[in-house]
Amino acid sequence: MNDELTPEALVPSESATDVTGSEHDPTVMVWSTSSGDSTLLHVMQIDPTGIAWLLDIKKPKVLEELVGRINAQPDEATAIIAAESKGTFLPRAELSRVTYTEGLQQLTIIDQAGKKQKITEGNEGEHRQIFEAVRHHLGGTAGEEEADAWSVMQGPLLGLVLTAAIGGFMIFLSTEADPSREFSGRRSGMKKLLNWLGYTIGPTWMSIIVGGIFLVIFASMMHSLIKRPLREFLAFRPV
Incomplete structure (x- = not known):
């Protein structure tokens, strides 16, 4: 803009x-x-x-x-x-x-x-x-109520899906990484960087990192489900 x-x-x-x-x-x-x-x-x-x-x-x-x-x-x-x-x-x-x-x-x-x-x-x-x-x-008539479960879960669930998708891809890359591999064509620099990152971290540590992120998001979601945030509302009657 x-x-x-x-x-x-x-x-x-x-x-x-x-x-x-x-x-x-x-x-x-x-x-x-x-x-x-x-x-x-x-x-x-x-x-x-x-x-x-x-x-x-x-x-x-x-x-x-x-x-x-x-x-x-x-x-x-x-x-x-x-x-x-x-x-x-x-x-x-x-x-x-x-x-x-x-x-x-x-x-x-x-x-x-x-x-x-x-x-x-x-x-x-x-x-x-x-x-x-x-x-x-x-x-309107003002009031407060606990947020419903779906409202609480929407954000964390998206985070879990993205973590699983991107994490799975990174684990795959780290498994297939080869320091002697040559890259050419478009985005060769990015491919080389991902290959180096996957080889440096390795599949074991990559799995631990991805699993840790997944658990943090999941624990945060469960905490929010147990201790629901308050939702403010304004209710209107038909005129």
């Missing part, structure tokens, strides 16, 4: 992340998430009429133009966001629950039909700000 085009620079107004103003002033959140070399942008508006969002925007120019239109027509911001091909608007009358689990960094919006929308995690506390904005603008 262009360094000059940051989510902070695209926030439509000074009150974009402020949930303490007038209840009629909308809260607009703009944030980014990174995965490897790719960066995704997200925008959400919360006001007394409901919640509108557009997630996983790949092109900064798209968000820049969207925010420009919101700035030009702030009263139409919800309609502008919802009009995008992947934009969504959930009116308050159709909102059932909004849940937030701080320890797991999970924020979910649930409509009256039971459909769930998981909101992409940010790095600057956006989930908390969104949850508080919903509380401020839309109210």
